[in-house]
Amino acid sequence: MWGTREARVRLRLVAIGVLGFTLMIAVEILTERGRIHLWDLLGDALQTALIVATAVACALLATRMQAQHEEKLTLLRDLETARAEGELWRRSRPTATSPGSAARSRSSSSCGG
Secondary structure, eight states: OOOOOHHHHHHHHHHHHHHHHHHHHHHHHHHOOOOOOOHHHHHHHHHHHHHHHHHHHHHHHHHHHHHHHHHHHHHHHHHHHHHHHHHHHHHHHHOOOOOHHHHHHHHHHHOOO
């Protein structure tokens, strides 16, 4: 499950988010003057969690967009290769281009003899 590149990137971003959240709460606790009230700490934790979640979501979106861009480039290269191969195949075919013309040429050669 964690073998794909995208999964590893997600795991790293989640780890960075958790570390960022922890550090931001630690700074909040350490810089608080006086006694820390539970509701104040919970409110600060919620604010911090929303900020960190937004940052992680933006990073995940950016990595997904990059993956889609890479996939698009790969598909465009494949399409260009397929077009070139199709053009070579069309050039290598006999001059009779439609299936009906090949059938007509076969029937006229058998009827005319």
